[in-house]
Amino acid sequence: MIYLDNAATTKPCRECVRAVTETMENFYGNASSLHKMGTASINIINRAKQAVLKGLSLGGAPLEGDVIFTSGATESSNTALFGLNLRLGSKIVTTAMEHPSVARTIDRLAERGYNVVRLAPKDYADFEEAIINAVDENTSLVSCMAVNNETGFHVDVKRLYKAVKAKNPRAFVHIDAVQGFLKIPLDGDVISASGHKIHSSKGIGALYIKKGIALAPLLSGGGQQKNLRSGTEAVELIAGLEAAVNAYKYDFERFSELKNRLVGGISAIDNVKLNSDEKCLPNIVNFSVRGVRSEIMLHSLEQHDICVSSGSACSKGKTSGVLSAFGVSDKDADCALRVSMCAENTPEEIDFLCEKIAEAVKRFRR
Structure with missing residues (x-):
């Protein structure tokens, strides 16, 4: 099997599987319990928090603040966006490339009376500058993804955060770092991350909360995690996340070599358009094979045990608004x-993919 859909989910790494298994077998105490098994669970949680904080800065000084663990990035983003104390009727600046977990949540905020401004990357040569320019004294929130899941387009969020705060210190900044965590340096008032995109398990996410930022909880109950996320902590999944964070290495040069190999291979096929440019991280490559619908190509590649994904993400016949935001x-x-790679993918797999795409074009192009 050639798995090239790592932006959708990743295979859990050995370190994660081992940590989850060992924790389930040996450290199954409730983190709220006062005995030594509870203390052991708390120690695992605190250790994982430090790993996430270190990973957010990507080698720089760890960000100041706290981390809560959630069921995934969807919950993290909902907790952040609904939990911040936004001034009613104020302005929210976001983008047209956001994941539905953010975009639909902001739609709900718009229904409550917030003025939402959405910017598209296709309209600006300097996208960070466009977002910064949209911020004014009435802006209460800027929400932007660090790396787009369909194209790999990435935003300099450290520059963005610093500039937004300089222009309006009262504006909150939320960063969806699902595809950017452990790949680029991050900063923000609240940052959402997901485990299963970095070779941890599904069902675990994290939310960074900068020191001094107050959040209202999305979930009420036993008051776990400083009353920010009630519910007994899944210590085994948290341990697996820590292990995956510590094991993860993003090799930009190697992914660039694989991307160049892929681009070279598909460029030899007539009438193929690249949708991921130099502003995109190299592990995600989006391209259009004109004359062959995505679904047909996907099923053709599947016959050769190749897993990629459709870049169109159609819903009820509507083309992806995300791709249109990039001018597609x-x-x-x-x-x-969309071809999205991980550290285990090889040049030979990329060559085989290009070969089978070329064969499908000859067979199906109209």
Whole structure:
């Protein structure tokens, strides 16, 4: 099996599997219990928090603040966006490339009376500058993803955070770091992260909360995690996340070599358009094989045990708004593919993929 859909989910690494198993077998105490088994669980949670804080800064000074653990990035983003004390009727600046877990949540805030401004990358040469320029004295929130899941387009969030705070210190900054965690340096008032995108397990996410930022809890109950996220902590999943964070290495040069190999291979095929440019991280490559619909190409590649994804993410016949935010036409979005790589992928797998795409084009192109 050639798995090239790592932006959707990743295979749990050995370190994660081992940590989850050992914790389930040996450290199954409730973290709220006062005995030594409870203390052992608390120690695991605190150790994982430090690993996440260190990972957010990517080698720099660890960010100041706290981390709570959630069921995933969807819960993390909902907790952040609904939990911040936003001034009613104020302005929210966000982008047209956001994941539905953020975009739909901001839609709900708009229904409550907030003025939402959405910016598209296709309209600006300097996207960070465009977001900064949209911030004014009435802005209460800026919400932006660090790395786009469909194209790999990335935002300099450290620059963005610093500039937004300089322009309006009262504005909160939320960063969706699902695809950017452990890949680029991050900063923000609240930052969402997911375990299963970095070779941890599904069902575990994290939310960074900068020192001094107050959040209202999304979930009420026993008051766990400083009353920010009630519910007994899944210590085994938290241990697995820590192990995955510590094991993860993002090799930019190697991914660049694989991307160049892929781009070279598909460029030899007539009428293929690249949708991921130099502003995109190299582990995600989006391109349109014109004349062959995504679904047809996916099923053709599947016959050769190749797993990629559709770049169009169609819903009820509607083309992906995310790709259109990057200037991709509906017609090209309908035949878009996303190849997303991990450290285990090889040049030979990329060559085989290109070979099978070329064969499918000869067979199915209309």
